[in-house]
Amino acid sequence: MSRPEHLAPPEVFYNESEARKYSENSRMVDIQLQMSERALELLALPDSICYILDLGCGSGLSGHILETNGHVWVGIDISVAMLSIAGEREVEGDLILGDLGQGVPFRAGVFDAAVSVSALQWLCNADKKSHNPVKRLYKFFSSLYASLVRSALDVFQRGRKNFFYIIIFAVILFIVFRQVNDD
Secondary structure, three states, X not given: OXXXXXXXXXXXXXXXXXXXXXXXXXXXXXHHHHHHHHHHHHHOOOOOOOEEEEEOOOOOHHHHHHHHOOOEEEEEEOOHHHHXXXXXXXXXXXXXXXXXXXXXXXXXXXEEEEEEEOOHHHHHOOOOOOOOHHHHHHHHHHHHHHHEEEEEEEEEEOOOOOHHHHHHHHHHHHHHHHHHHHO
C-alpha cells in the first residue's frame, strides 16, 4: 500500500472525500490519538497551562488531546478540508491555513512547545517545481525554532525511515549549530 505522501501533495490528497475518510476511520483516529497522547507525555510539560503549536493539525485530533490536558493550542495545516473538519468538531484551538514548508508565521518566542503527528514527512517531497525539500525543511525548522521560547521542547512523529529523514536531521543540526554560534 502506498503512503499518502507518495500519491499527491497534501492539499490535493486530503480533499473533502479523503479528509472525511481519514477523520471517520476509527482505527486511524485511535492511532492518531495514541500518538498525540505519547507526544504530550514526551514533552513533559509543567503543570501550568502551556501555549502549544500543533504542526499539521489536520482535523484537530492532537489539539483535542492538548486541550483535554488543559493546554491552549494553535494548529496550522495545508488542507482546507481537514481544517474544515476541525471547525465542524468545534475544537478550542485556533486554526491557520498554511504550508509548513513556507515556515511558521508567528512572532519569536511565542510557543512553549510544538507537536507534529504524521505531518513532517510531507516536507520531504518536491510536489512543485519550486519545491526544494532541503530549503523547505530549513525554512520550517528555522522559523519553528524562532517561534519557540528558549526552554521549549518539540515532539515530531515521523513515518517510515527513508533518506530524507537523514536530511531532516542534518538540517536540524545545522540550525542548532548556527543558532549556538550566533548567540
